[in-house]
Amino acid sequence: MEATDEENALLLRVHPTPQVVASEYASDGSVDINKQPALKHRTGNWRACYPVLGVGFSEGMVFSAIATNLVTYLTTVLHESKVDAAKNISAWSGVCFLTPLLGAFVADSYLGRYWTIVVVLPVYIVAMLVLIASASLPVLFQSDVHPAVVYLGLYLAAIASGGVKPCISAFGADQFDSNDPAELVKKGSFFNWYFFLTTTSSLLSGTVIVWLQDNVGWAVSYVIPTVLMLICFPAFLAGSRVYRFREMGVSPLVSLLQVVVAAVRKWNAKLPDDSSLLYEQASSPCTTEASHKNKHTNQFRFFDKAAIVPPGNESTVQTSPWRLCTVTQVEELKMLLLTLPTWASFVIFYAVTSQMQSTMIEQGMLMDNHVGSFAIPPASMPIIGVLSFLIWVAAYETVLAPLARRFTGNEKGFSQWQRLAIGQALSILTMALAALVETRRLAIAEASGLRHREVPVPMSILWQGPVFFVHGAAEVFGAIGMTEFFYDQAPATMKSLCAAFGQLAVASGSYLNTAVLSVVALATTRGGATGWISDNLNEGHLDYFFWMMAALSLLNLALFVRYSMRHTDRQRKQDLDLS
Structure with missing residues (x-):
């Protein structure tokens, strides 16, 4: 019995053919x-x-x-x-x-x-x-x-x-x-x-x-x-x-937790010598595309235990995902773990960024904020950083990347590691400039007899401009570079999760800054001392704090460069093995 026209239309709406999908419906499953x-x-x-x-x-x-x-x-x-x-x-x-x-x-x-x-x-x-x-x-x-x-x-x-x-x-x-x-x-x-x-x-x-x-x-x-x-x-x-x-679908975070739980449950299990014996599916549920699978690697081998098929349980259809995971799931966790050192290096970077909305504004409140008859609110100075960011984004795409491409041969101009390192170096320069501005401001306060008075010193707030401008450049190289790094290095199913990791780095930088401020306040006010960051900054030494942040950032950059070189060598060897 043939279907009526109305029935055909209903069937097409509920179960559209591939031709209809291609022409009328979104093909991404929306x-x-x-x-x-x-x-x-x-x-x-x-x-x-x-x-x-x-x-x-x-x-x-x-x-x-x-x-x-x-x-x-x-x-x-x-x-x-x-x-x-x-x-x-x-x-x-x-x-x-x-x-x-x-x-x-x-x-x-x-x-x-x-x-x-x-x-x-x-x-x-x-x-x-x-x-x-x-x-x-x-x-x-x-x-x-x-x-x-x-x-x-x-x-x-x-x-x-x-x-x-x-x-x-x-x-x-x-x-x-x-x-x-x-x-x-x-x-x-x-x-x-x-x-x-x-x-x-x-x-x-x-x-x-x-x-x-x-x-x-x-x-x-x-x-x-x-x-x-x-x-x-x-x-x-x-x-x-x-x-x-x-x-x-299944949350990527849940997938990661499943690997950890399954591996811990098999703590005493012995890994097979042949990695092909580890569990994998032709169509893995942990991926957004059925054809996507990750190849096994020998890093973080403990987590391979999550993919060990229990003896006598070769039929894995009914096995709980909290007891048995695919190689693809395990490799996704490994890929995420490999990004953590880079993520950690940007905690210091964002601790410096925290100064732009806190100590730098407090510094500006004790500077001359008048330009002619116009008074610049200290909290408006970070706008220079925003404008710098826009300028450097345009300059990076139109000038810097093409120029660098001539020397590096890299299609993007700078490699990801180079871009991140430049961002961190500019972060060091940001704190050094802030320290120099504060040193000069305190010298003027001393010469003007304002050291013990909580009033603005006769030094223009515009001297903060270079600090915010350089930090805007640091954000272009560092912050955008980190976002690109996580997108490229993240597993296919975890692009959004790794993007949220960038926000987590900002949060961790803020908390690190809170901890550093607490330690500095405790250490520098002993014995009744004024402290580096006193209620009256004219009596303090905010410049010492900025120099300390610059030193921490320098140490952070050195560790980052060392890790990036080791990672590059390891990646090169892995590519040779695969070829």
């Missing part, structure tokens, strides 16, 4: 809001990206409005000491860049990117309302709960940020079919616009919002980005019917 195969002409593409970009822009505005001038708020409104403010900012920043790892896990394993964004954006709005209340209600200023209310708002924002940051750009990229050449080009354009808008949000917060905070009021400066988010959130929800969604 579905629409109703969990049906996503039609290209009704879902995704730029029509779906505009509200996504709006959320990204508003989140950047909100986050920057909080973070850019936070040191001023803590020292002038909450009356915290310089050391306490710097430590609290580092601790808060650490949470901000640690929570994306949790956000990525929740999105990949439970909620999906869309629903994670939908859940955390109201939390973001509540956090801003708490901060607005803390800055505008006089009853709170005279209460002991004022600091508690402020930190409640700050940490709610940190949690919400961790849900948005790892999801919003990836969700925008999901709107383009990577198997469609035309849409693949548009995906690259999306990332360019996303970067442009998030950078623009930082510029606006560092100029307009900071000016409002210093000259109008903190509440007003928080209301503006909050209203923007209140507009963008409903717009994001309104676009739900045109979004494309990716169905969730």
Whole structure:
């Protein structure tokens, strides 16, 4: 009995043929809001990206409005000491860049990117309302709960940020079919616009919002980005019917844990001499592509035990993944472990970055911030770093990389190791310049009789410009280089997880900075001494602290170069063995 036209249409919609999929449906497995195969002409593409970009822009505005001038708020409104403010900012920043790892896990394993964004954006709005209340209600200023209310708002924002940051750009990229050449080009354009808008949000917060905070009021400066988010959130929800969604698989983090647990359970098991006896599937469930498998290597051999097939259990179909893993899963863990030394080297790098939003601003607060009749807010100085970043990105692509290509023969101009090393070297230069500026500032304070007075010294704040400019260059070589490194070195199934590792490096750098500040404060205030970072920086020696950070960064660079040389030699030998 032949099917009717209506039945055929229904069958095509539920089980589309390959020809229909190629012409009408996204070929990457995307579905629409109703969990049906996503039609290209009704879902995704730029029509779906505009509200996504709006959320990204508003989140950047909100986050920057909080973070850019936070040191001023803590020292002038909450009356915290310089050391306490710097430590609290580092601790808060650490949470901000640690929570994306949790956000990525929740999105990949439970909620999906869309629903994670939908859940955390109201939390973001509540956090801003708490901060607005803390800055505008006089009853709170005279209460002991004022600091508690402020930190409640700050940490709610940190949690919400961790849900948005790892999801919003990836969700925008999901709107383009990577198997469609035309849409693949548009995906690259999306990332360019996303970067442009998030950078623009930082510029606006560092100029307009900071000016409002210093000259109008903190509440007003928080209301503006909050209203923007209140507009963008409903717009994001309104676009739900045109979004494309990716169905969730096994979380990469769960896959890693399965390897560790399975290997530990077989602690006393003996590895076979022939690695081909280790378990593998023709179509591994731990990969996003059925054809993707990783070859066995001899590094970290303990974890190979996770792929040992138990005697008498050759039929592995029903075996728990927490007891038996594939070689591909094991090799993915090994690849991740090999990136850890590079990741660790950037913890010091981001500890230096933490100074740009804490001690450097505190230094600027005791410098002459007037250029003619215009007063530059100290918290706006990091904008020089943002502009430097944009300049060096353009220079890298158009001048530096082509020039380096002539000498290195490398298609990218610099190898990944060279780019990362240059970034770390520029980080050392950043701290050295900051130390020289502070040495000069203290000398002027001494000559002007201001050593024991907490007032700005007659030295222009523009002397901080080279510090921020060099740090912007360091970010181009180091931070972008690290992102590229993790993307290239990461297993195919763990690109997103390794991208979150970059955020984890930022968090770890912030926490390291907090620990260093605590140790320095404890060690330099013994016996009633003023300390390097005193409440009155004119009496302290912030220059010593900057020199110490430069020395730590130099040691870090030396260890990084040594590791990179060993890694290059090991990779060369491995390539020879494979050939």
